[in-house]
Amino acid sequence: MKVKVLCIYGSPRKGGNSDLLLDSALEGAKKQGADVKKVYVRDLRISGCQGCDGCKETGKCVIQDDMQDIYHMLDDANVIVLSSPIFFYGLTSQIKALIDRAQAMWWRRKLSKSSKDKKNNHRGRGYLIAVGATRGKNLFEGAQLTAKYFFDALDMSYKGELYFRGIESMRAIEKYPKALHKAYDFGGKVVRDDFGQRSTNR
Numbered sequence: 001m002k003v004k005v006l007c008i009y010g011s012p013r014k015g016g017n018s019d020l021l022l023d024s025a026l027e028g029a030k031k032q033g034a035d036v037k038k039v040y041v042r043d044l045r046i047s048g049c050q051g052c053d054g055c056k057e058t059g060k061c062v063i064q065d066d067m068q069d070i071y072h073m074l075d076d077a078n079v080i081v082l083s084s085p086i087f088f089y090g091l092t093s094q095i096k097a098l099i100d101r102a103q104a105m106w107w108r109r110k111l112s113k114s115s116k117d118k119k120n121n122h123r124g125r126g127y128l129i130a131v132g133a134t135r136g137k138n139l140f141e142g143a144q145l146t147a148k149y150f151f152d153a154l155d156m157s158y159k160g161e162l163y164f165r166g167i168e169s170m171r172a173i174e175k176y177p178k179a180l181h182k183a184y185d186f187g188g189k190v191v192r193d194d195f196g197q198r199s200t201n202r
């Protein structure tokens with residue numbers, strides 16, 4: 001059976017660095033025979049979570065907007081790759097809105113799994129690609145924690161990341177062809193689940 005990969009593009013900047021990296025990863029995933037779908041959060045109308053507890057009994061969100069289609073796509077994927085620039089040491093607000101709305105899936109999981117079962121995430125694997133302008137040691141920490149607990153709510157395991165520091169202007173990543181090659185390889189690895197050693201780049 002084909003691995004179904006959902007690529008979530010988190011930048012508001014069309015054709016920017018994180019877009020280019022995820023495009024390369026997507027090509028690598030396709031090369032491995034994966035069935036690949038794309039979501040551009042900048043093109044969607046996704047409200048923030050209202051914290052209304054409307055999902056608490058049902059595991060379903062009551063807000064009727066573009067997120068309703070995304071729930072189906074999240075459910076359908078075996079592998080999810082998020083790509084985002086770092087904005088104020090976290091993910092962009094566009095992708096964070098989508099992530100916060102996964103609260104409904106968090107409740108669904110809580111309602112359907114015993115506490116013993118919750119230790120294991122059976123539904124699939126999640127990965128993060130992130131890029132930032134500065135070079136600080138902690139640059140990706142906030143984004144990684146958010147991604148990890150997003151995948152957990154989806155009953156998926158966080159399995160790996162690809163990070164690039166010192167990349168700021170539009171398409172600056174193209175000056176580093178090795179980075180795009182790494183992203184291509186990363187795309188192949190997410191399909192093969194070939195992450196023996198976790199690595200951080202640049």
Ligand SMILES: Cc1cc2nc3c(=O)[nH]c(=O)nc-3n(C[C@H](O)[C@H](O)[C@H](O)COP(=O)(O)O)c2cc1C
Nearest residue numbers: 011016017018085086087088089132133134167168
């Ligand atoms: C609102 C905003 C906040 C940012 N915050 C950070 C930051 O905290 N740390 C950092 O290293 N870069 C920061 N950046 C720079 C972006 O991460 C960087 O330009 C990145 O390459 C943009 O990726 P993109 O082309 O995929 O949008 C910020 C940029 C913007 C517009």
